[in-house]
Amino acid sequence: MLKKFASDALGLSDIGKIIDKRDFGKVDADDYIMHEDDEKIFFLIKSKTDEYCFTNLALIHVDGTSAVSKKRLVIRYDYYKNPIRNVSIETAGTIDLDCEIKFTIGEKAFSIDVDKNQIEQLKDLYKALVRIGYIIEENEIMLKKSEESLSIAANACKSGKIVEGDAAEVFKKINEYAFNWTKINRENYIKKDFSEIFKNYINN
Structure with missing residues (x-):
């Protein structure tokens, strides 16, 4: 018990270890x-x-208050709803015990200390997060442009004369087209699954 308190007081308990793939099923987050x-x-x-x-x-954060407390708060940050920004990595100095990765996901800023002997693995995570952030940013730009294009087209229709035909049927076709346009572009530019990115950069 005294060792746990001492570890908290010295800040050593905050130094994380990268868990091997074979042990993923043993951690609380897996639940x-x-x-x-x-x-x-x-x-x-x-x-x-x-x-x-x-x-x-997503990033799933199992947040503990201290080494001697069993209380945990589980927070989920889905990537598509929480863009990743400001990714950086800090290597260890001569006497440091840890290296550090920092990033912002949504509105939450993270700074995670990791055993300096695992810096090479941490670099892989750094690259994956940078790439995910870039993809989300580019997709947000393209989705916004597609929405602007639809708005321009809608305004052009308003300024022109409606062709002959039943007004209700014309409205229905325009509405269906707008809905399908939005649906297709959201499917194209709102990416939820980043499996291929992690497979490309993470070497487990």
């Missing part, structure tokens, strides 16, 4: 993975208080 929807863990950092679980769909 909150949506296995039924083909969600898979690709990278996991575990300290004495927290778990940072990166899946193909």
Whole structure:
């Protein structure tokens, strides 16, 4: 017990370890993975208080208050609803015990300390997060442009004369076209599953 208190006081409990793929099923975060929807863990950092679980769909943070408390708060950050920004990595100095990865997901800023001996694995996570952030940013731009295009087309229709025919039928066709346009572009530009990105960068 005294060792746990000392570890908290010195801040050593915050230094995380990257968990091997073979041990993913042993961590608390695994209980909150949506296995039924083909969600898979690709990278996991575990300290004495927290778990940072990166899946193909989301970051799941199992937030602990201290090394001696059993209370946990589980927070899920789906990538498509929480863009990743400001990704950086800090390598260890001569006397440091840890390296650090920082990023913002949605409105939440994370700073995660990791054992300096695992820096090479942490670099893989860094690259994956940078790539995911880039894809989400580009898709947001394209989705906005597609919405602007639809708005321009709608305004052009308003300014012109409606062709002969039943007004209700014309309205129905325009409405269906607008709905399908929006649906197709949302499917194209709102990416939810980043499996291929993690497979490309993470070497488990």
